[in-house]
Amino acid sequence: MAVLGPLSRISRLGCNLCRNHRLVLNRSSQKRGISSGIDPSYGLTDEQKEFQKVAFDFAANEMAPHMAEWDQKEIFPVETMRKAAQLGFGGIYVRPEVGGSGLSRLDTSIIFEALSTGCVSTTAYISIHNMCAWMIDTFGNDEQRKKFCPDLCSMEKFASYCLTEPGSGSDAASLLTSAQRKGDHYILNGSKAFISGGGDTDVYVVMCRTGSKGPKGISCLVVEKGTPGLSFGKKEKKVGWNSQPTRAVIFEDCAVPVTCRLGNEGQGFNIAMKGLNGGRINIASCSLGAAHASVLLARDHLLVRKQFGETLANNQFLQFKLAEMATKLVASRLLVREAATALQENRADAVSLCSMAKLFVTDECFNICNQALQMHGGYGYLKDYAVQQFVRDIRVHQILEGTNEVMRMIISRNLLTES
Numbered sequence: 001m002a003v004l005g006p007l008s009r010i011s012r013l014g015c016n017l018c019r020n021h022r023l024v025l026n027r028s029s030q031k032r033g034i035s036s037g038i039d040p041s042y043g044l045t046d047e048q049k050e051f052q053k054v055a056f057d058f059a060a061n062e063m064a065p066h067m068a069e070w071d072q073k074e075i076f077p078v079e080t081m082r083k084a085a086q087l088g089f090g091g092i093y094v095r096p097e098v099g100g101s102g103l104s105r106l107d108t109s110i111i112f113e114a115l116s117t118g119c120v121s122t123t124a125y126i127s128i129h130n131m132c133a134w135m136i137d138t139f140g141n142d143e144q145r146k147k148f149c150p151d152l153c154s155m156e157k158f159a160s161y162c163l164t165e166p167g168s169g170s171d172a173a174s175l176l177t178s179a180q181r182k183g184d185h186y187i188l189n190g191s192k193a194f195i196s197g198g199g200d201t202d203v204y205v206v207m208c209r210t211g212s213k214g215p216k217g218i219s220c221l222v223v224e225k226g227t228p229g230l231s232f233g234k235k236e237k238k239v240g241w242n243s244q245p246t247r248a249v250i251f252e253d254c255a256v257p258v259t260c261r262l263g264n265e266g267q268g269f270n271i272a273m274k275g276l277n278g279g280r281i282n283i284a285s286c287s288l289g290a291a292h293a294s295v296l297l298a299r300d301h302l303l304v305r306k307q308f309g310e311t312l313a314n315n316q317f318l319q320f321k322l323a324e325m326a327t328k329l330v331a332s333r334l335l336v337r338e339a340a341t342a343l344q345e346n347r348a349d350a351v352s353l354c355s356m357a358k359l360f361v362t363d364e365c366f367n368i369c370n371q372a373l374q375m376h377g378g379y380g381y382l383k384d385y386a387v388q389q390f391v392r393d394i395r396v397h398q399i400l401e402g403t404n405e406v407m408r409m410i411i412s413r414n415l416l417t418e419s
Helices: 027-037 046-073 078-086 105-116 121-141 142-153 268-304 314-343 350-374 379-382 388-396 404-416
Strands: 158-162 178-180 186-197 203-209 218-224 231-232 246-257
Touching: 046 078, 046 105, 046 121, 046 158, 046 388, 078 121, 105 121, 105 158, 105 218, 105 268, 121 142, 121 158, 121 186, 121 203, 121 218, 121 268, 121 388, 186 203, 186 218, 203 246, 218 246, 218 268, 268 314, 268 350, 268 388, 314 350, 350 379, 350 388, 350 404, 379 388
Parallel strands: 158 203, 178 203
Antiparallel strands: 178 186, 186 246, 203 218, 231 246
8 A cells, every 4th residue: 555655845956845834645555555565554554554554544634734834823633623524533532332433452453553644643642532431431330331432433522531649750659639529429639730631622521530549549520521620721732732732630629429430439540550550652653654755755865855966865975864764654553553452452561562562662663753853954844844743743742642761650660670
């Protein structure tokens, strides 16, 4: 199948491509992508190739042309995401009986990688939304699943994941948001920080303390927008991820029905961590898409940019850099797909592999995008060129879903406790 690669404007180099922050997909470069060995469809089944192509085409036609505008104007592209949901991307690994696509973790990774070539920020939000829908589908009872999942899978309603607090980031088990039970309601008090979609979304999957200190005192509640006592902070100004709003989510004597609790009291931390295992694969997959697009952007820039009487493609140092970028991209993809398979099969090494994939891939893919920017020289620092947006959008991937320092802790702990 064809490999897509968004290209930004290079008019100053003699190519009048894509003015006014608009991205296009250079289809002549797709064929070269296949023969170069970075084709992301290698090793996939025919069915996987089909929905991968659907995702690539959606990225090319519905996301890439608007990526820069969404970033500059901080637009939350609701209608575009609902179009994605019509293709089954609103609940990719949610069960079909409540409106999901019922695909595997590997299938999900393939889709998110493809979509991210069109817009990392928007795809990353879609991945968080999918994680929330999966958590309700997996840990909710039949009534909860039927109430929430169909609207989430169609993206008639959008979801946010609420774990991080102003005083507890990496130390999630120390969260302070409290939920005191009074009759048939929990009364929530506290706040959550850095919540993707906060204020613009409809459903909030909230980790809160119903018991004593530590992870065993945490429960999970689903809070709907409009619930009295639920409010939001100001919209944060961010380096990247600008197509999704980020706000604090604030609870002040917010009464939530007990029927909106997922699982049992004290099960919330376990639910949160199981969600994050998949979230780490999802965010690594988004990094893959950015890196793939950036490799193609760098390659095409080297082929047209001339210095000292010849194109940069003839410079051996840059040839070697490009080779390293492509190699690290393929190695990263293989690790993500192995971790996705391990999680789907519930293997004993799944948690370690998810952490390894998140650590290695978000680090290496950021380096790939950053090197692609460097290859563009001064042009790479201009917002007329897509490569700078890929750099800005994936920088946060090394922080969220558990920082990469926490990933090192998880990996080493699992190694050191093996008998």
